[in-house]
C-alpha cells in the first residue's frame with residue numbers, strides 16, 4: 484500500500500468523475516479507467532496512483548439510477564460507497580463532489596414539487612460526507628453545455644436551495660480555508676479545461692495541510 488493521501492471523487496453516474504480524474508493525472512495517457520457516454524462506466528472502487536502525482540485518486544462508481552431496471556444495481560453501489568467511506572474516510576485529505584450542471588434544475592424540481600421533506604441526493608451526499616470531516620469542493624461540471632445566463636441562473640437556484648438544507652455554499656474564489664462552516668463550489672468544464680488551475684490550486688492547498 485502506498486502512503487500517499489487520497490483524493491475522493493464522488494457523484495452521480497455520468498457527471499464526469501473519471502474525466503476529471505484523467506485531467507488531474509500528470510500522465511493521462513496511462514489512465515486505464517473507462518470514460519463513457521452511458522452511466523455506469525466505473526463499477527469498481529479502486530485507488531489510482533501515478534508516480535508524479537503526490538496523491539492517489541479514488542474515482543468512485545456513480546450512484547443514482549437512471550432507469551427502473553438499474554435501480555437495484557444503483558442501490559448496491561450506494562451501499563458499497565457508504566461502506567467504503569465509513570471504512571476509509573481517514574485516508575482522504577479532500578473530496579470532490581461532482582454534479583452535472585445540466586441535471587441540477589431537474590433534480591431540485593423533483594424534490595421541491597414532490598415533497599419537501601425528502602432531501603435531494605446531492606445534498607444528502609454532502610451531508611453524509613460532512614459527518615466524516617472530509618473537506619469538500621462541489622464541482623458543477625459540464626458548464627460548456629450551458630449559456631452564461633443559464634449557468635448563473637442554475638447556480639443561484641442551487642445555492643439558494645442548499646441553504647434550505649443548512650448548507651452554506653460559497654464560490655471557491657471567495658472561500659477561505661479556515662471557514663469550515665462554508666462549502667466551496669466551482670463551475671467546471673473538462674472539455675474546455677475551464678478552472679482546472681483553480682482546481683489544482685485548492686487540491687494542493689489541502690494536500691499541504693496533511
Ligand SMILES: Nc1nc2c(ncn2[C@@H]2O[C@H](COP(=O)(O)OP(=O)(O)OP(=O)(O)O)[C@@H](O)[C@H]2O)c(=O)[nH]1
Pocket residue numbers: 495496497498499500501502503517518519520521522523524525526543544545546624625626627628671672673674675
Ligand atoms: N460536454 C462535456 N462533456 C463532459 C464533461 N465531462 C465529462 N463529459 C462527458 O460525460 C460522459 C461521462 O463521463 P465520465 O467521466 O465517464 O463520467 P463518470 O462520472 O465517471 O460516470 P460513471 O463512471 O458512469 O459514474 C463522457 O461522455 C464524457 O466525455 C464536460 O465538462 N463537458
Ligand SMILES: [Mg+2]
Pocket residue numbers: 500501502517518524525542543544545
Ligand atoms: Mg467513471
